[in-house]
Amino acid sequence: STDGSEIRLSVEAVDGWVQITVSDDGTGIPPDALPAIFAPAGSTGPSPRRRTLPLHLLRDLVEAQGGSLIASSGGHGRGSQFSISLPLDAHAIGLASG
Numbered sequence: 001s002t003d004g005s006e007i008r009l010s011v012e013a014v015d016g017w018v019q020i021t022v023s024d025d026g027t028g029i030p031p032d033a034l035p036a037i038f039a040p041a042g043s044t045g046p047s048p049r050r051r052t053l054p055l056h057l058l059r060d061l062v063e064a065q066g067g068s069l070i071a072s073s074g075g076h077g078r079g080s081q082f083s084i085s086l087p088l089d090a091h092a093i094g095l096a097s098g
Contacts, residue, residue, distance in 0.1 A: 028077055
């Protein structure tokens with residue numbers, strides 16, 4: 001997000017899942033660039049901007065836990081939203097013993 005933009009974080013449990021949402025009212029991401037934001041640095045394809053967070057690693061970690069990571073944006077000037085869903089069931093993420 002840009003300097004001075006608001007960043008919001010929400011966490012809630014819904015039907016056995018924890019939903020984590022981070023959103024801002026910053027510069028936004030062009031719709032055609034959304035698929036590329038999870039590409040590893042240096043891969044081919046358009047890059048919406050230089051990233052400081054390796055989003056492909058975050059997505060891989062979330063998916064390894066049985067969850068999902070989705071990015072959305074209304075486009076330029078409309079901010080961005082990242083939604084993470086993780087199962088609350090310890091068996092689903094391999095933490096239960098026995």
